[in-house]
Amino acid sequence: MEKQKYLLEMHGITKEFSGVKALKGVDFCVRPGTVHALMGENGAGKSTLMKCLFGIYRKDGGEIWLKGQKVDFKSPHEALMNGISMVHQELEQVRDRNVMENVWLGRFPLKGGLVDTRRMVEDTKRVLASLGEDVSIDPRERLSNLTVSKRQMVDIAKAVSYNCDIITLDEPTSSLTEKEVDILMKIIEGLKAQGKGIIYISHKMEEIFRVADDITVMRDGELVSTDRASDMDMDLVIKRMVGRELTDRFPSKDWEPGKPILEVKHFEDAKHHLHDISFQLREGEVLGIAGLLGAGRTELLETIFGARKRERGELILRGKELRNRSTEEAIHNGFALCTEERRFNGIFPDLSITFNTVIANIRGYTNRIGWLRISKMEENTKKMIDAIRTKTPDTKTKIRHLSGGNQQKVIIGRWLLNDPDIFLMDDPTRGIDVGAKYEIYQLIFNLAAKKKGIIVCSSEMPELLGICDRILVMSGGHISGEYDLREAPEHATQENIMRDATKFV
Amino acid sequence: MAKENIKSRDKIIDLLYDNALYVIIGVMLLVIIAMEPSFVRLSNFTTILTQSATKIIYACGVAGIIVLGGTDLALGREVGLAAVVAASLLQAVDYSQRVFTPQQVPALPLILPILLVALLLALISGIHGFIVAHWGVAPFIASLGIQLISYGACLQYFNQVCNSNPLSGFDKFYSRFCQGTVKIGGLSLSYLMFYALIVVALMWIVWNRTTLGKNMFAIGGNKEAAKVCGVNVKRTMILIYIIAGVLYAFGGVLEAGRTGSANSTMGADYAMDAIAACVVGGVSMKGGTGTLPGVVIGVIIFQIISYGLIYVGVSPDLQYVVKGLIIVVAVVLDNRKTMRKAD
Missing domain, CATH: 3.40.50.300 (P-loop containing nucleotide triphosphate hydrolases)
Known part of the structure; x- marks a missing residue:
């Protein structure tokens, strides 16, 4: 049989959400034994494309071929059974159970109707060992005792245990240390050697050029380009992602600390x-x-x-x-603190932009009898939306409907209204696309120019x-x-x- | 052109889903009216509103706790405790089976027993709030404990102090305060409706126009973020619990006065009724969302259903089934709504 050139082929994928075209005929193909980076700003359609692949969304048009077979998955489980897996940015695991139960969840090995623990331990060890010698995880360890890096390895091990041909890594290094990133890179090398195709989604340019063989750039639901990584450079990728020339990734400074x-x-x-x-x-x-x-x-x-x-x-x-x-x-x-885990202790997801903007200074809106001045709250929120160019339909929108970058702007705006010294x-800028990052740097510099003190981790x-x-x-x-x-x-x-x-x- | 049609069709479906509960209840009402056309009488509706009034008052209390992300099973027994204690102090001086002799407890002005039970429940509920806020006990479990404590206290008081005699023969002013009506045109409106209206208005101000209310929503919406934003989480939570306690007390005093009697069994299923009304009214058990008009509508819906079902002669046993179905349908529809919006 003729060897397939591509493991996975997606052709002309379209998807529409209540009249808005999220994907406009996107092609995306993955070669065996390579890492294919999928890049684009938030909202470019990367995750929609992936969700169509996994059957989380039903595509409206286009075809998906896996190893020469036409497929159309109806659920992530079906995709997984057919060899397509996803390692999420926010790992979806049962944290209070141990490593092996997470790997074999839904298909525990049985012996006489009971779970065969011994076999599960051995199988887990075998799978983990196949990832490389740097991976030392006890199959019986409770997941909540592991670092993010190790939990991610468990997720990759799970993908391998399903014999997946396509493994998707979504922002895999967002909470890893440099050392852990090195280990991950080694694991990826190993997977490549086994002929697997890796789809790699990340905003970190350095990383992409370190790991990727192919780079696909998307913008506004359209395919911009697919090239060999060796033919690309960072500036070109950024230029294609934002659709304009970004002369510099950082704004320029023109003041001196006092x-x-x-x-x-x-x-x-x-x-x-x-x-x-x-x-x-x-x-x-x-x-x-x-x-x-x-x-x-x-x-x-x-x-x-x-x-x-x-x-x-x-x-x-x-x-x-x-x-x-x-x-x-x-x-x-x-003082003001913009926290690391936006979702954990930054935003109030189901509450409005206005609420999210004024809550840290809610007392500033009371009049003498303790009555809140709603109009003042609206006014300040609108002022802040304009000042930092938050993209939102109105002030009543729930914050969780905004993109990560815009959520972050609302949080920064929240603190700016307090006019903090520190x-x-x-x-x-965690999990935020290049364009929004630039704007957040600009906000930081504006603060510095106003003689505030800023500490950034x-x-x-x-x-x-x-x-x-x-x-x-x-x-x-x-x-x-x-x-x-x-x-x-x-x-x-x-x-x-x-x-x-x-x-x- | 075809697309436009699909869009408008989607919109109608969305609209139906968003209001499905009201549609269902409307249909039920129509069925009730079809079976018994005499149901459509103003006097029936004023009766329903009067019966809802006390429930609205304590539902407003528990709604705040639910918005915080908690729940309060102790509501019913706390209401019962307040009712029994207040009732024992508000019997007419010339009533033959008075618990206290006029020498022990003279005729008291109504405000004194109300303040006393309000203080008592503020204390109990405040401790309840402290247990949840300070020690981080799961709200469900904490309220289970407080429920038993309140019930035990109520039993002890009723059996030892009141000698297990159902309390009645209330002071005239107290009875009038709870059972009185005003005639406006052909309508006779109960005082209770006005009390409920005042409570809802006050609570609406607390929820929407004070920092306490905003902080409550913040804690329910994301407790960790609330901490970072400088919200005093413990104080806010305890205050919301205290307000709830005071409302339970007020509701209990009014309920005893309305029915003209009180005993230790009072309040057995009030907690579940009130929580269910909140949920049907759109207060999410996940915390962080809910409105007072929603709570009021939730209570009234349940009252219409139970009154209407009695009216057409459905057995009280089956009413539980209907109520249960409404709760489940309400929550399913609500989940559907939020799921659809998340996409």
Whole structure:
């Protein structure tokens, strides 16, 4: 039999949602033993295309061929049984059960009508081992005890156990450390060697060029291009994604940091995530905090913000010592925190844009008798939507109907209305497309130009190098390095920062 | 052209789904009217509204707790406790089977017993709120515990202090306060309707025009985000529970006065009725969404159904089946609605 050129072929896929064309005849083909990156801004149609493949949505037109067979899946389960799997960005797993039960869920091996635990352990070990020698996971370990990286491996193992030909990875590195990314890359190499086709969805350019063989770019529900990765470069991909020339991924800065505004001295939190953290922040300074997952970045921001109990240390804002025992107090003292997990503790998904915008300063809208001034709330929300160009039909829309980038803008707008002195941002561009990222950087720079102090945590090194005046590196709860990007930018290389980040691991 | 038709057809289907519950209830009403045309009488509707009034008052209380993302099974027994305690203090001085002799408890102005039971339930419900907010006990379990405690307290009071005698023979002013009516034109409107109206109006202000209300919705919508936004989660939750307790107390006093008697069995299934009315009225058990007009409509729907079914002679046993079906249908339709919107 003639060897198939493509494992998976999707031709002329169309999909319409109540009159809006989400996919306009998209072609997408995956070669065996390759990684095919699917790129595009949020809303470009990537996930709709994938959902049509998995049978989550019924496509309106077009054909899908898997290994030369015409297929049309009606449910994700059917897709999985036929060798197409998806490793989600937000892993969909039963966290309170162990590894092997998650892998074999729905098809436990039986022996005399009872679950054959011994065989399950062995099969799980075998599958995990096939991923590579770096994968050491106990099949009996409860999933909630594993790191995100390991849980992701379990999901990949599950895909392998189904003998999947096509494995889709959706933003697989969004919560991984650099080291874990390396392991993932090795696993992907192994899967490629087995002849599997990997669909790789990510916003991270560096990663795409590291891993991808082919790159498909989508925009507004249309296929823009499919090329060999070797024929492409980063700027070209970005240009095709946004449909315009993006001369720079970062806006330019045109001010200098001023006198010190905030001082953190000998910080330690009650749960020992932080060890003797001290640093200064200046007016108009964008201070980056780099570090691996678990280095204590989030804990540091939360301790400053009063969301986490401070055990020891001083916090001095403009020469005045502050206690910040609660978030309420911190907000009153002029702090703002844009959290890392938007869905977990950022947005109120089922409430309106207005509600989401005004809630952090709700007391500012009361009159003398404690009555809320609704019109003032609407007015401020509209002002903020215009000021930061949030894309929303109106102020009454529930925030969960907005894209990730626009949700993030609403949250940033929420804090801007409080006019804080210190803006703490925990991974503010996570899961956001290139265009929206640029706009968020611009918002950060606008704040800095107004002499505010900004602290940004990020797991994307190029982002920190692009927007910060200074970078602190955290490792195991310590500050393990400091780089001044204005005075000595030549020292601030990814390699140096990485070395500092692993100092106390 | 064809597309336009599909669009407008979709819109009609959506509209039907969004209002399916009202359609179903409308149909049921039509059936009831067809069977017994005399049902369409103003006096029937004022009766239904009067019977709904006390339920609306305590449903407004539990609705706040549901919006927080919780639930309160203790509602019924707390209402019963308030009713029994207040009733024992509000018997006419010349009533022969009075629990307390006039020397022990003289004729009290109505406001005193009301304040007393309001304070009592504010305390119980406040502790309830503290258990949930501070110690993070699951609301269902906490309310199960508080329910038993309230019931036990009510039994103890009724059996020991009141010697297990059903309480009646109430003070005239109290009876008039609860059973009185005003005639406007040909309509006779009960005082209870006005009390319910006042409570709903006050609660509407609390929910929509105060920081407490907004914070309540924030906690129900996303507790973690509320913390980050500086909402004092514990204080807000405890306050909402206290308000609920006060409303239960008020509802209990009025209910005893309306029926002219009180005993320890009172309130047995009030909690489920009130929670079901909230859910049918669109208050999501997931927390974070709900409106007071919805709660009022929910209570009235249940009252119309039970009154209407009695009117056409459906056995009370079967009424439970109908009520159960309504709850299930309401929630299924609501889920469908949110699922469709999420796509």
